[in-house]
Every structure is written in structure tokens, then in C-alpha cells.
Amino acid sequence: MTIGNTYAYDEIPDLYDFEYPECAGPELDFWDLLANQSEGPLLELAVGTGRIGLPLARLGHEVWGIDTSEPMLARARKKVSKLPAPIRPNVHLINQSMSSFDLSTRFALIYAPFNSFLLLDPQNETSACLDCVHDHLKLEGKFVIDAFAPGPDDFLPDVETLTYLEHHPQTGARVTRERRYEYDPSNGAAISNVTYTLTGDGLTPRIVAFEYKLQLYKAEQLIKNIKGHGFEVLETFGDYRGRAYEGPEDNLILICRSAR
Numbered sequence: 001m002t003i004g005n006t007y008a009y010d011e012i013p014d015l016y017d018f019e020y021p022e023c024a025g026p027e028l029d030f031w032d033l034l035a036n037q038s039e040g041p042l043l044e045l046a047v048g049t050g051r052i053g054l055p056l057a058r059l060g061h062e063v064w065g066i067d068t069s070e071p072m073l074a075r076a077r078k079k080v081s082k083l084p085a086p087i088r089p090n091v092h093l094i095n096q097s098m099s100s101f102d103l104s105t106r107f108a109l110i111y112a113p114f115n116s117f118l119l120l121d122p123q124n125e126t127s128a129c130l131d132c133v134h135d136h137l138k139l140e141g142k143f144v145i146d147a148f149a150p151g152p153d154d155f156l157p158d159v160e161t162l163t164y165l166e167h168h169p170q171t172g173a174r175v176t177r178e179r180r181y182e183y184d185p186s187n188g189a190a191i192s193n194v195t196y197t198l199t200g201d202g203l204t205p206r207i208v209a210f211e212y213k214l215q216l217y218k219a220e221q222l223i224k225n226i227k228g229h230g231f232e233v234l235e236t237f238g239d240y241r242g243r244a245y246e247g248p249e250d251n252l253i254l255i256c257r258s259a260r
Helices: 013-019 025-037 053-058 070-080 126-136 219-228
Strands: 042-045 063-067 091-095 107-112 137-148 158-167 174-184 189-199 206-215 231-237 251-258
Touching: 013 070, 013 158, 013 174, 025 053, 025 107, 042 053, 053 063, 053 070, 053 091, 063 070, 070 091, 107 126, 126 137, 137 219, 219 231, 219 251
Parallel strands: 042 063, 042 107, 063 091, 107 137
Antiparallel strands: 137 251, 158 174, 174 189, 189 206, 231 251
């Protein structure tokens, strides 16, 4: 079985925004600091609805974002249209894949946030993505992967059901999410089947189901993979405040530079 996430998020742009609001606080501070340290435009891989890219644009950065989901990009473009007029030209949203992007610009910072690098199929996409990053980085530019390394619980099946206190902002619906999780040891993929149920007085019930897969790497595996594809790992962090990575309970944030 291969990992195929190209169109996984097409049905859920509004629910994605509902569950994952725009980044703020230490997460936004982290990306803003990296952007300020870079001289030139930023490229976000798997930009989605602009959860990170749009807040960075509001802070004055030129942000490019690629994604394979046109519905997610359409929602991001709608948000861009509501930005102040001077900011809008600094946001560039393009339907291209992380594993085959070809852009006319070189970037001082390319980043794969929020586990997006783990969406890549290791058989035919990961190496291609890293080659594209090499080709699009400016001299001394940085490549950042924000992922996680699995702990013991990530190898066990799980079912989680959650009803949100908040209501869907557009429809007023009550949202329940069920996530069925399993790990496939034959290929190292974590498989999540997610079902959203939206209900409310006077509303026709809506059920949205989708599946996505993440390729799980132990920290040392991911670092070895990155180095093996011509990158130098400059720093390794465990959270957005710059704390050192200590183990699977932490984020795994790699600050890299092309060594080619």
C-alpha cells in the first residue's frame, strides 16, 4: 500500500478551518522569527487554507504556498481577498505538488509545517520533494520540517469521538468528529479515518468522511533521511519556543540547509 494524500482534504476545507484555526502565539512567533531571519520570500509546502501563511502575510512577509487540493486553495484565496489591499499581492497560492513543484522564484525559507512532510509517500514522493527543495532554495536558504516522532501509543489502534463545544461558524451546526486510527507495520504508515457529523435544529444532517495517511519516522530515521538527501541539519527543536528535542512527546522541528 502506498500513501496517497493528493485529494484527501478536498471535502473538508471549512471543517479544517473549524478544527484548526489560524496559528497564533508561540507557533506564529516561531515562523515569524525564521521569516525575519531570512532575506527573501517564503514557500510553504501544503499551504492548505492558509492557516500559517496568511498570518505571516499580515506580519509583512511575502508568502508563496503550494497545495494539491484546489478546494483548500479556493478557501485560502477567499481569505486573501479579505486582506488589506497592500498585503494581497504578497500572497501567491499555486496548485502544485510538494513532490514536483516548479516555480520561477527562489526562496530564503521553505517550510513543511504541521506534519505535512509526513503526507509524502516514501516510495516515490519524499526524495522528489527534497530535490525540489534543493532546486528552489536560495544560497544559504533554510528548509524547515515541523513534524513529530512516534511514541509507543502511535503504534496502537485507537478510536476517538469528540463533540465540539463550538458550533460551525457558517451553519451553526453542532460538530462531532470520530477518528479511527491504525498503524500499518508493513510500510510504517499511520492511517486515520475521520468522520464529521454536523447536526442542528432545522438543518439537514451532514456527514463528511475522509482518510489520510502519515508516514511515521523515528527522529533518528528522519534526520538520517534528510542528511542522506544532501541537507545539513543545523538545529533540532522540541517545540516552538526553541526547547531542545528530548523525545516522542515533543514536536520534532528540523532546521536544515542544503549541503549540495
